[in-house]
Each structure stands twice: as structure tokens, then as C-alpha cells.
């Protein structure tokens with residue numbers, strides 16, 4: 532494994548560049564644990580994709596270098612969905628009472644994904660698989676949770 536197998540920082544932003552950010556990972560960041568996917572209706576519609584790939588980081592690790600077009604939409608009170616008001620990119624999901632937030636992996640820059648895509652996006656945790664599309668998104672590697680992966684209602688659908 533090369534010394535840069537794990538990035539210290541990565542950069543990303545929206546399609547038009549109105550929002551740009553940098554993530555500085557804590558030295559003990561657990562990349563495997565940070566990666567997940569969600570198939571709930573909100574994430575699906577927000578992303579315009581059947582599966583939303585996210586990577587969770589501490590809120591303090593995110594720095595905006597441009598945010599003139601940054602907007603927040605609340606499909607659920609207290610939970611912000613950050614997006615670009617100019618081009619529409621879905622940038623992050625943030626339950627504001629928590630000190631971590633989930634970044635859309637697809638908004639990381641192309642060179643970041645080419646180099647660290649597997650590390651940042653190969654998820655072992657898949658949530659809201661009760662809404663999986665049979666034959667398309669219902670056979671993911673890892674743990675497929677019906678809804679959330681934590682809490683008393685957590686229900687595992689499959690594990691591989």
C-alpha cells in the first residue's frame with residue numbers, strides 16, 4: 532500500500548462551481564465506516580439517482596471555498612439538504628443536531644474519485660433497502676438494512 536492510499540484532504544463542488552469545498556479528514560477517520568448508500572425516497576429524488584452514495588465526516592472537517600449559490604432544503608425539519616441553487620447539485624445531508632454530515636460522493640472531483648473512489652464509496656452499509664428496485668438495486672454487497680441501520684427499528688434484510 533502506498534503512503535497516499537488514504538487522502539488527507541479531498542475537494543469537491545457542484546456542477547457549475549458556485550459551491551466548492553474541501554474536506555480535511557481527521558487522522559483517525561474510518562473510511563469503511565464513513566461510506567454508505569441510501570435509497571429512501573428523499574435521497575433518491577434529491578439526487579435524481581436510484582442510489583445515493585454518501586460519505587460521512589465530522590462537520591468541522593468541511594470548509595467551503597465558494598458558497599455563493601449554496602442553498603438548504605428541509606424535507607424533514609432539522610435536516611438540511613445542501614444543494615446548489617444555480618445548477619441543482621445535491622451536495623450534502625445534515626441532521627443539524629449532529630456534529631457530522633453526509634457528503635454526496637458524486638460531487639467529489641473527478642481526480643479524487645479516480646484515485647480514491649473505492650475508499651470513499653465502496654459501502655458496506657446500505658440503508659432504506661426496503662425501497663430497493665428489484666433486479667436493479669436489490670443485490671448490494673454488504674449489509675442491506677430495511678430502513679435505518681441504527682435504533683430499535685433497525686432491521687437487516689441481507690448481509691453478504
Ligand SMILES: [Zn+2]
Pocket residue numbers: 545546547548549550600615616617618619620
Ligand atoms: Zn452549481
Ligand SMILES: [Zn+2]
Pocket residue numbers: 569570571572573574575659
Ligand atoms: Zn435517504
